[in-house]
Amino acid sequence: MAGLRTVGAIVLTLVALALLHTGVTLMVAGAMAAMVSTFAIREKEVRGQAVTLALGLPVALAAMSLGAVLHSGIIAGDLFFVALIFGAVYSRRFGDRGTALGLIGFQVYFVSLFVHAIVPALPELALTLTVAFACSAAVRFTVVPDTPQRTLARLRAAFRARLAQLVATHVALMDAGPEQLDDVLDDLRRHTARLHEAALMIQGRLEEGTPDAATAGLLQRRIADAEIAAERLGMLVLNARSAERADTLTLHLPHAPLSAAASRLQTGSEVHNRLRKDLEALNLLVARRAPDDRGTALAHVRNRLLGYRDEDNLPQASPAVQDAFRGVGEAARAVLGLRLALDGPQDESDDSPATTRSREEFDAEDLAIVGAEKDAEDAEAEDERTGLQRPTTRAAFQVAVGSTLAIIGGEFLSSQRWYWAVLTCWVVFLNTSSTGEILVKGYRRLLGTVFGVIAGVALAGLVGNHTWTAFALVLVCIFGMFFTAPLSYALMSFFVTAMLGLLYTVLNTYSLSVLVLRIEETALGAACGIIAAVLVLPVHTDRRTDDALGTVLDRLREVVAAAVEQLSGGPAVDLLGMARDLDTALDDLRASTGPLTHPITPLRVRRQTAQYLVALLETCAYHARSLAATAELVPYSRTVAADPRLAHAGRRIARNIDLIVARVRDEATEGEVEAGASIAAMLEASDSPALRSGTVTFRVLRHLQRLDDGVVGLARPLDVPVAGRSGGTRA
Numbered sequence: 001m002a003g004l005r006t007v008g009a010i011v012l013t014l015v016a017l018a019l020l021h022t023g024v025t026l027m028v029a030g031a032m033a034a035m036v037s038t039f040a041i042r043e044k045e046v047r048g049q050a051v052t053l054a055l056g057l058p059v060a061l062a063a064m065s066l067g068a069v070l071h072s073g074i075i076a077g078d079l080f081f082v083a084l085i086f087g088a089v090y091s092r093r094f095g096d097r098g099t100a101l102g103l104i105g106f107q108v109y110f111v112s113l114f115v116h117a118i119v120p121a122l123p124e125l126a127l128t129l130t131v132a133f134a135c136s137a138a139v140r141f142t143v144v145p146d147t148p149q150r151t152l153a154r155l156r157a158a159f160r161a162r163l164a165q166l167v168a169t170h171v172a173l174m175d176a177g178p179e180q181l182d183d184v185l186d187d188l189r190r191h192t193a194r195l196h197e198a199a200l201m202i203q204g205r206l207e208e209g210t211p212d213a214a215t216a217g218l219l220q221r222r223i224a225d226a227e228i229a230a231e232r233l234g235m236l237v238l239n240a241r242s243a244e245r246a247d248t249l250t251l252h253l254p255h256a257p258l259s260a261a262a263s264r265l266q267t268g269s270e271v272h273n274r275l276r277k278d279l280e281a282l283n284l285l286v287a288r289r290a291p292d293d294r295g296t297a298l299a300h301v302r303n304r305l306l307g308y309r310d311e312d313n314l315p316q317a318s319p320a321v322q323d324a325f326r327g328v329g330e331a332a333r334a335v336l337g338l339r340l341a342l343d344g345p346q347d348e349s350d351d352s353p354a355t356t357r358s359r360e361e362f363d364a365e366d367l368a369i370v371g372a373e374k375d376a377e378d379a380e381a382e383d384e385r386t387g388l389q390r391p392t393t394r395a396a397f398q399v400a401v402g403s404t405l406a407i408i409g410g411e412f413l414s415s416q417r418w419y420w421a422v423l424t425c426w427v428v429f430l431n432t433s434s435t436g437e438i439l440v441k442g443y444r445r446l447l448g449t450v451f452g453v454i455a456g457v458a459l460a461g462l463v464g465n466h467t468w469t470a471f472a473l474v475l476v477c478i479f480g481m482f483f484t485a486p487l488s489y490a491l492m493s494f495f496v497t498a499m500l501g502l503l504y505t506v507l508n509t510y511s512l513s514v515l516v517l518r519i520e521e522t523a524l525g526a527a528c529g530i531i532a533a534v535l536v537l538p539v540h541t542d543r544r545t546d547d548a549l550g551t552v553l554d555r556l557r558e559v560v561a562a563a564v565e566q567l568s569g570g571p572a573v574d575l576l577g578m579a580r581d582l583d584t585a586l587d588d589l590r591a592s593t594g595p596l597t598h599p600i601t602p603l604r605v606r607r608q609t610a611q612y613l614v615a616l617l618e619t620c621a622y623h624a625r626s627l628a629a630t631a632e633l634v635p636y637s638r639t640v641a642a643d644p645r646l647a648h649a650g651r652r653i654a655r656n657i658d659l660i661v662a663r664v665r666d667e668a669t670e671g672e673v674e675a676g677a678s679i680a681a682m683l684e685a686s687d688s689p690a691l692r693s694g695t696v697t698f699r700v701l702r703h704l705q706r707l708d709d710g711v712v713g714l715a716r717p718l719d720v721p722v723a724g725r726s727g728g729t730r731a
Contacts, residue, residue, distance in 0.1 A: 001144065001146070001151075001154070002038075002039060002482050003478070003479040003480075003481075003482030003483050004144055004479070005038055005139055005140060005144040005146065006034075006035055006038045006039055006478060006479075006482060007475050007478055007479050008139040008143050008144055009034040009035070009037070009038045009132075009135050009136040009138075009139040009140070010031045010034045010035055010474075010475060010478065011475065012034075012135040012138060012139055012143075013030045013031055013033075013034040013131060013132045013135040013136075014027055014030070014031060014471060016131050016135055017030050017128065017131060020127075020131070022124070022128065024467060024506055024507065025115050025507060026115075026124055026125070026128045027471075028114075028115060028503055028506060028507060029111055029114075029115045029117075029125060029128050029129075030128040030129070030131060030132045031132075031471075031474070032107075032111045032114070033060060033108060033111060033128065033129050033132035033133070034132040034133075034135055034136050035478060036060075036103070036104055036107040036108060036111070037053065037056055037057075037060070037104065037132060037133050037136040038136045038139070038140065039482070040056070040099075040100045040103040040104050040107070041053060041056070041096075041100045041140075042096050042099070042100065043096045043097065043100070044148050044151075044205070044208045045148065045208060046141070046145075046146070046147055046148075048096070048097070049140065049141075049146065050137075050141070051097075052096075052097050052100050052101065053133065053136065053137055053140070055097075055101060056100065056101060056104045056133065057129065057130065057133045059101050059104050059105045059108075060104055060105070060108040060129050060133070061126055061129060062105070063084070063104075063105045063106075063108040063109040063112065064108055064109070064111070064112050064117060064122070064125050064126070064129060065122060065126075066080060066109065066112075067108075067109045067111075067112025067113060067117050068112060068117040068118050068119050068121065068122050068125070069119060071112075071116070071117060071118050071119075078407050081109065081403070081407070081419075081422065082400050082403055082404055082407070083400075084105060084106060084109055085106060085399055085400055085403045085422070085426060086396045086397070086399065086400040087102060087105070087396075088102030088103060088105055088106040089102065089392065089395050089396040089399045089400075089426075089429070090102075090392055090393060090396040092392045092395075093390065093392035093393070106426065108129070110419060110423060112125075113419045114419075115507075148205060148208035148209040149209050151205055151209060152202065152205045152206070152208075152209030152210070153209075155198065155201050155202045155205060156202065156342055158198050158201075159195070159198040159199065159202060159223065159226075160286060160287070160338075160342070162191065162194050162195040162198045163195060163226060163230055163286050163335075163338075164283055164286045164287045165191050165194070165195075166188075166191040166192060166195050166230050166234070167230065167233075167279060167282050167283040167286055167331075168283055169184065169187050169188050169191050169234075170188075170233060170234055170237050170279050171276060171279045171280055171283065172184050172187065173185075173188060173234075173237050173238070173241065174237065174241065174272065174275065174276045174279065175276070182255075185250070185256075186254075188234055188251065189251055189252065189254065192230075192231055192234060192251055195227055195230060195231075196227060196231075196583070199223050199224065199227045200580075200583055200584070200587065202219070202220075202223055203220060203223070203580050206219060206220055218341055219341050219342075220576055220580075221576060221629075221632070222334075222337045222338045222340070222341035222342075223338070223341075224576055224579070224625065224629055225334040225337055225338070225629060226331075226334040226335060226337070226338045227625075228334075228622075228625055228626050228629050229327070229330050229331040229333070229334035229335075230331060230334070231251065231622055232327055232330070232331075232626065233324075233327040233328065233330075233331045234251060235248055235251060236320075236323050236324040236326070236327035237275075237279075237324050237327070238250060238251075239320045239323065239324070240275070240320050240321045240323070240324040242320075245320070248619045248622065248623070248706055249615055249616060249619050249710075251619070251622075252614075252615040252616075252618040252619050252622075253611065253612065253615035253616075254611060254615075256615075271315050271317050271321060274315060275321070275324055275325065275328070278304075278305060278308075278325070278328050279328065281301045281304070281305060282305060282328055282331055282332055282335070284298070284301060285298070285301060285302055285305070285332060285335050285336075285339075286335055299350035299351070300350070302332060302336065302355060303350070303351065303352035303354065303355050305328055305329055305331075305332035306329055306332050306333060306336070306352065306354040306355050306358055307329065307352065307354045308325045308326055308328055308329030308332075309326070309329040309330065309333065309354055309357075309358075310354060314326070333358050336355070336358055336359075336362075337358075337362050340359075340362060391433065394537045394539070395429055397536055397537060398429065398532045398533055398536045398537060399425065399426060399429045399529075399532070401532040401535075401536045402425040402429070402525075402528045402529045402531065402532030402533070402536075403422050403425050403426065403528070405425075405528040405531060405532065406418075406421035406422045406424070406425040406524060406525045406528040406529075407421070407422055409421060409524045409528065410422065410521055410524060410525075413517065413520055413521060413524065414517055414521070417514070417517060417518075417521065418521070420517075420518055420521035420522065420525065421521040421522070421524040421525035421528065422525065423525065424442075424445060424521065424522045424524075424525025424526055424529070425525040425526070425528050425529040425532075427441075427445065428441045428442045428445060428525070428526055428529040428530075429529060429533075433539060433544055433591075433592065434539045434540065434541045434543075434544035434545075434592060434595070435530070435533045435534055435538055435539065435540055435541060436540075436541030436544075436594075436595025436596065437541070437544075437591075437592070437594060437595055438529055438530055438533045439530055439533075439595060440594060440595045440598050441489060442526030442527070442529055442530055443526070444488075444489040444490040444493065445489065445490070445493045445522060445526060446519075446522055446523055446526055447490045447493070448489070448490040448491060448492065448493025448494040448496070448497065449493050449494075449496075449497045449518060449519055449522040450519055451490075451494050451497075452493060452494040452495070452496065452497025452498045452500075452501070453497055453501070453515040453516070453518060453519055455494065455497070455498040455501070456497060456498050456500065456501020456502070456504075456515050457501065457512060457515060459473055459498060459501060459502055459505075460501050460502065460504070460505045463502065463505055467506055470502045470503075470505050470506045471506065473502050474499050474502045474503065474506075477495045477496075477498050477499035477502065478495070478499060480495040481495040481496055481499065497515075497518060500518065501515055541592070541595050541596065544592045545589070545592045545593055545596065545610075546664050546665070547592075548585070548588050548589040548592045548593075549589055549613070549664050550661055550664045550665050551585045551588070551589070552582070552585045552586050552588075552589050552617055553657055553660055553661045553664065553714075554585075554661060555578070555581050555582040555585045555586075556582055556617070556620055556621065556624055556657060557654050557657040557658065557661070558578050558581075558582075559575065559578045559579050559582050559624045559625075559627075559628055560624055560627065560650060560653055560654060560657070560707060561650060561651075561654045562575055562578060562628075562631075563575055563624065563627040563628045563630075563631040563650075564627070564631075564646050564647065564649065564650025564653075564704070565647070565650065566631040566632070567627070567630070567631045567646050567650075567700060568644050568645075568646045568647040568650070569644055572632070575628035575629075575631055575632050576628060576629070576632065578628065579621075579624060579625045579628045579629075582621055582624060582625075583621060583625075586614075586617060586618065586621055589614065589617065590614055593610045593613075593614055596610040597610050597611050597614075609717050612717065613714065613717060613718075616710055616713050616714055617714070619706070619710055620706075620707055620710040620711065620714075623703040623704075623706045623707045623710065624707065626699075626703045627700065627703050627704070627707070630699070630700055630703075646700070646704065649704050649708070650704075652674060652708070653704070653707055653708055653711055655671075655674075656673045656674060656708075656711045656712065656715070657711055659671055659672070659673055659715075659720055660673065660711070660714055660715055660718060660720050663718055663719065663720045664718065672720075672721040672722060672723035673711070673712055673715040673720055673721065673722045673723065674723055675708075675712045675722060675723070
């Protein structure tokens with residue numbers, strides 16, 4: 001959508017400028033200004049977008065004017081450019097609006113350098129910028145509107161599609177032979193991660209995209225239920241087709257093996273065919289929207305799957321295979337809740353008793369769910385650093401020093417296009433937090449630039465002197481740039497460089513030497529950025545990773561302690577909000593370990609350790625989310641009762657996490673992580689009748705057991721002493 005919005009703004013700008021009979025140079029300036037004024041604004045509310053866009057125009061006019069005035073003053077121009085870069089980066093501390101205005105100021109000044117703006121041309125340039133901003137506003141607010149409600153609706157549709165993809169992968173897992181198993185497992189991990197990503201994106205849009213807090217809380221609950229049920233179903237299908245119980249870690253650790261030598265579920269057997277058929281029926285329930293339902297066929301399918309929640313409807317099979325059918329029933333229940341939340345009330349005339357019971361449970365939950373409203377002060381409390389310790393201040397100084405080096409070096413390479421080195425230095429610092437991230441981003445930009453130059457040569461020869469053909473291909477490159485930005489920075493850089501080759505063609509300044517210079521300036525800018533990151537207020541990757549790891553462990557402890565307390569009869573709290581904070585912290589950790597897990601890293605053992613730790617934490621987070629979702633049912637559910645005996649296990653897990661956090665943060669502490677006896681064994685000693693496979697109590701114990709093992713598994717690679725148990729762990 002961002003790509004469509006940006007391309008639409010550029011097209012409208014080009015049409016308007018063509019009607020005004022402006023020159024090609026002004027059209028290029030207008031197209032670039034339209035692009036900047038569109039992608040720079042990231043605020044969610046429409047009113048905030050309008051205010052930022054209105055403030056952006058005078059900022060752009062000032063930047064263009066200063067660029068023209070300082071055009072002939074080399075030293076003064078360079079000093080101002082460095083000051084502008086510092087201010088643009090520093091302004092990120094003021095939120096989305098400060099980031100947008102800083103980005104507009106920097107990019108428009110860059111445009112002034114690109115088109116060689118001079119004072120006599122300022123009136124025409126000012127008109128061009130005004131037209132570009134007006135066209136950007138028209139596309140943003142009328143043609144491709146960007147409202148929180150529309151964005152949330154698209155994300156909900158995306159979540160439904162991701163859920164259908166994951167269930168389809170479960171079907172493929174049923175049919176996979178030994179030779180296809182590894183590929184299917186990779187697909188299972190990828191689709192599970194993408195479903196989780198879609199859930200996080202929805203949670204980030206709930207507050208603005210829903211009419212009230214109660215609706216937001218309800219939708220958050222249903223999304224979480226569906227995500228947890230789908231991930232659990234994948235584990236149960238893995239267990240059903242494995243000779244031994246599969247580790248949850250298999251879903252999160254790349255290339256984790258799964259034995260295919262034997263299976264509890266024989267391919268082609270009656271039970272196998274039945275489970276496969278039910279998974280396909282579940283996929284149909286996910287994919288079909290409620291308004292599209294016709295007749296009673298879909299209701300019959302839904303009733304049959306929900307019937308697996310009753311023990312009497314399970315087939316005669318091993319406990320692991322029966323658990324897979326129970327998982328199908330729980331997933332069908334989650335899908336029913338999701339359809340109710342997304343599509344509204346539905347026809348209940350064909351409901352079976354099992355479906356009626358599920359609806360009654362949802363009604364009870366809906367009455368008890370109170371929208372969880374996060375205090376804004378929580379977000380502010382996350383970073384209380386000041387002065388040079390503040391990330392935005394540190395980055396501003398780093399970019400300023402790196403840009404100064406890039407200007408000096410760029411002038412030696414070319415007195416006309418030295419600013420490409422500055423642009424690269426600026427870009428490699430965006431959305432990075434450590435020296436390692438900057439190194440990887442610089443490498444990716446250089447790689448994309450090299451291949452982009454090759455594409456630029458081919459496109460320039462193809463276009464020739466056809467200006468409008470070049471503009472059309474520029475639009476294709478811009479859309480490709482936005483479309484690939486979340487997927488690959490190297491691909492985005494490829495499209496940027498190919499686009500520049502076309503723009504040079506339009507301006508009649510294209511030559512092979514210019515594109516080669518582009519590579520040299522890019523390499524120089526990346527090198528200057530890395531040098532500045534290493535020498536000026538550096539944030540080493542180890543420190544950044546340790547900070548992120550400590551935050552994840554803190555969030556994990558909070559979720560587990562609060563969930564176990566509520567499961568033990570304690571007061572109700574916003575557990576899903578805590579789980580969301582855990583997921584956000586885990587995403588931050590995953591990004592910070594990117595340089596350690598990148599294929600180019602020479603430290604192979606360290607790479608494997610980082611991958612293992614992240615996968616183990618993702619596993620722990622899954623079990624913590626599951627505990628949180630179950631614990632939230634305690635206050636009003638007829639099937640989930642509090643059990644005070646869980647409190648001891650929760651305290652032990654929390655204490656173990658505290659010891660690991662102290663080790664990560666180099667704090668003085670004494671004690672050892674206690675592996676202890678199996679949680680399930682502790683409760684079985686009291687002959688509890690609720691420990692039957694498939695019951696809620698059994699599921700809670702399983703999650704606690706896996707959490708306990710997972711935390712002990714974290715202790716070993718982090719050199720935290722472990723008492724009581726030796727050997728490997730399973731998570």
